Amino acid sequence: MKSHVINTSNWAEIAHRATGVHLYGSIVLNHYVGGINPMAVRGALGPSHDGDPYLKVVWLPTVHANSHVSAYKEKGETYDIPPEWSGGIVSPLAIPIDDVEPIDLQAPAVRGPLDEVLQLIAQYGLTLATGHVGRDEVFSVVEQATDRGIERIVITHPTIHPPGLAVADLELLAGMGAFIELCYIGLTHGDNAAAMTDLINRIGASRIVLSTDLGQLHTVPPAEGLALFATELVDSGVSPNDVRMALYDNPRWLLSLSK
Numbered sequence: 001m002k003s004h005v006i007n008t009s010n011w012a013e014i015a016h017r018a019t020g021v022h023l024y025g026s027i028v029l030n031h032y033v034g035g036i037n038p039m040a041v042r043g044a045l046g047p048s049h050d051g052d053p054y055l056k057v058v059w060l061p062t063v064h065a066n067s068h069v070s071a072y073k074e075k076g077e078t079y080d081i082p083p084e085w086s087g088g089i090v091s092p093l094a095i096p097i098d099d100v101e102p103i104d105l106q107a108p109a110v111r112g113p114l115d116e117v118l119q120l121i122a123q124y125g126l127t128l129a130t131g132h133v134g135r136d137e138v139f140s141v142v143e144q145a146t147d148r149g150i151e152r153i154v155i156t157h158p159t160i161h162p163p164g165l166a167v168a169d170l171e172l173l174a175g176m177g178a179f180i181e182l183c184y185i186g187l188t189h190g191d192n193a194a195a196m197t198d199l200i201n202r203i204g205a206s207r208i209v210l211s212t213d214l215g216q217l218h219t220v221p222p223a224e225g226l227a228l229f230a231t232e233l234v235d236s237g238v239s240p241n242d243v244r245m246a247l248y249d250n251p252r253w254l255l256s257l258s259k
Helices: 009-019 038-044 066-074 108-124 133-148 165-173 184-188 193-203 222-236 240-256
Strands: 025-028 055-059 127-129 153-155 179-183 210-212
Touching: 009 025, 009 038, 009 165, 038 055, 038 108, 055 108, 055 193, 108 127, 108 133, 133 153, 133 165, 165 179, 165 193, 179 184, 179 193, 179 222, 193 210, 193 222, 210 222, 210 240
Parallel strands: 025 055, 055 127, 127 153, 153 179, 179 210
Antiparallel strands: none
């Protein structure tokens, strides 16, 4: 479960207690939780089941990342959370984009808190997702993360801007041990199934994660989008075994679940 605004590990716990379905939470380090805030990560680690935290993923900044703010200003957006994400209306949580102080991971004031966050991710075996930070920040934080022994790293929708990385960048990052996320919503942002198929073949399904990036009010439900995505990739030439690996096996490992 992901929210750009709040920690969802408590939601995951409530849902599990109410339904018996084991869901998993995450936190996105936007200004809503204090930005690069190790205390917010510690707090999100609180809800647990049999000693296992519901928190599984820590996202670096998305809507408050320096590259996101710059890109969305260029597009003419007026809020950090675009109205198109919330059904064409301005979310009550949205902040005028000119009022957002962009989070730059390479700023001196951020380095200490970022290091603490990475230490927590390493200590608890969490997954680090790169969010909407820019290319230089992605490479820097992946290097820092691997130096600290973090094994679970996902490059967030890198074919969509931001960050909009080149294929050569993705090959380098996969070689550094990161997983490359491909999203169904990318098919509406300039990607196509053939290009994704080529990327999967070049990098190898063992380093690919398939997701949707859906959840916006104007889109199909995430589960439906995931099924459509798998079908399109198989039709484009990706083997069913590779789709299963990227859709099922790799995410289970990233969530620290047994096979």
